[in-house]
Amino acid sequence: MTTLAGETTGQMLWRRLRSPAAWSETVDLFAILTAASLPWSTSLAGIFNALMLLCMVPFLDVREFLQSLKRPICAAPIALVLLALVGTLWSDAAWGARFYAVNPTVKLLVLPVLLYHFARSPRGHWVFVAFLVSCALLSVMSWLVFFHPTLSLKPPDEPNSRGIFVKNYIDQSQEFTLCAVGLSYPIVKLLQQKRVWLAALLAAIALSFFINMAFVVISRTALVTVPIMLAVFGLLHLKWRSVLVIFAALAAIAALTWKTSSTLHNTIETFSVQYELYKDKGIPTSIGLRLEFWRKSLGFFAEAPVFGHGTGSTRGLFEQAATGGPHQASSEVIGNPHNQTLNVAVQWGVVGVIILYTMWAVHFFLFRGDALANWIGLLVVVQNVFTSLFNSHLFDFHEGWMYVLGVGVAGGMVCNSRRTGRSPGEARN
Structure with missing residues (x-):
């Protein structure tokens, strides 16, 4: 079979296999597929991510890539992974438990790869578009499952499974929160450009995410962090008068939602109810367990404050500290x-905490600037930092990959803009 130019299909394929540009496009495609599949499937996201990394190998400029690893934005996540590996040497846990505890940190090694690639690719914005579209479709599916629970892939008796098609309500709330607040920047910019209809479309999409969380299901972590993320946007991108008007409107909407949404009302009420059950009777409620875990973890940290107890030691420490009956939070x-x-302090002490906060800080300051990529990257970091007060989201699969993809792609776009002088996301000639 030949093409119109007389080139056989085999020759055309061979030419593409020898083309760095073609491999770069393939890497972009698999990055887009990774982002699109993440809200739906951990397995697909893992497969597409592995293929993305594999396609970078044939034409990787090894010297330039190794040079890029010296930057703090790359060195900090690598240092955390290396600390987890070295921390296996002084842990008392079984070797299987030690290496199992290393595994959640390994995803951070993909961060420098994404930063390197998307500092040279003009297609980073499509990764975010794919994630947004995928989450919007998941929102539609969430409503369908809400009205027809038999459509869900989750067991019907699983707690907080209402309106959840796949995964869980915490992951879904994290996705919807990031998309809804993330859209605030392009909405404001489009309004400034008098592109009202497109701004209205994005506003409707953002509002649909908030409505889903208000009337279907929302995690307490998202409920706490949404106001913080909105405040960050207002302080960075709006004038004080606009901030006051918008927050007054949001307060009114919140009050109306509080009156009409039993889901939101019940979620907020669980804060005080669960705390009282834990405080008075030691019942292992969700909030009570967190308080118990934090209290004991502070004690473990005080026992080994500098280098911690080693990688994978946490479970063994909790086993030794377990007290009370089988249905008590302390057990x-x-x-x-x-x-x-x-999580970091117990295993690797102050050294680990310093590396963790250094990584967050260098990534936070990477996104100084007024562009969409800067805003998305900044929002990903802010969300991860504040939700990590209530979960170990950097080490969790779903939220951890949201951080790696968000910071890696947006960070690469920002680095590209500083190198070329173009706005992040602007296509190269």
Whole structure:
């Protein structure tokens, strides 16, 4: 079979296999597929990510890539992974548990790769478009499952499964929150450009995410962090008068939602109810367990403050500290204290905490600037930092990959703009 130019299909394929530009396009495609599949499937996201990394190998400029690793934005996540590996040497846990605890940190090694690639690719914005469209479709599916629970792939008796098609309500709330607040920047910019209809479309999409969380299901973590993320946007991109008007309108909407949404009302009420049950009777409620985990983790940290107890030691420490009856919060054993700082501090002490906060800080300051990529990257970092007060989201699969993809792609776009002098996301000639 030949093409119109007389070139056989085999020759055309061979030419593409020898083309760095073609491999770069393939890497972009698999990055887009990774972002699109993440809200739906961990397996597909893992497969597409592996293929993306594999397609970078044939024409990778090794010297330039290794040079890029010296930058703090790359060195900090690598240092955290290396600390997890070295931390296996002084841990008392079984070797299987030690290497199992290293695994959640390994995804951070993909960050420097994404930063390197998307500092040279003009298609980073399509990764975010794919994630937004995928989450919008998941929102539609969430409403369908809400009205027809038999469509869900989750067991019907699983707690907080209403309106959840795949995964869980925490992951879904994180996705919807990031998309809804993330759209605030392009909406404001489009309004400034008098592109009202497109701004209205994006506003409707953002509002649909908030309505879903208000009337279907929302995690307490998202409920706490949404106001913080909105405040960050207002302080960075709006005038004080606009901030006051918008927050007054949001307060009115919140009050109306509080009156009409039983889902939101019940979610907020669980804060005080669960705390009282834990405080008075020691019942292992969700909030009570977190308080118990944090209290014990602070004690473990105080025992080994500098280098911690070693990688994978957390579960063994909780087993030794378990007291009380089988249905008491004090008897619960866990390998994750549901706080990113304490998770790191127990295993690797102050050294680990310094590296963790250094990574967050260098990534935060990377996104100084007024462009969409800067805003998305900044929002991803802010969300991860604040939700990690209540979970170990950097080490969790779903939220961890949201951080790696968000910071890696947006960070690469920002680095590209500084190198070329173009706005992040602007296509190259």
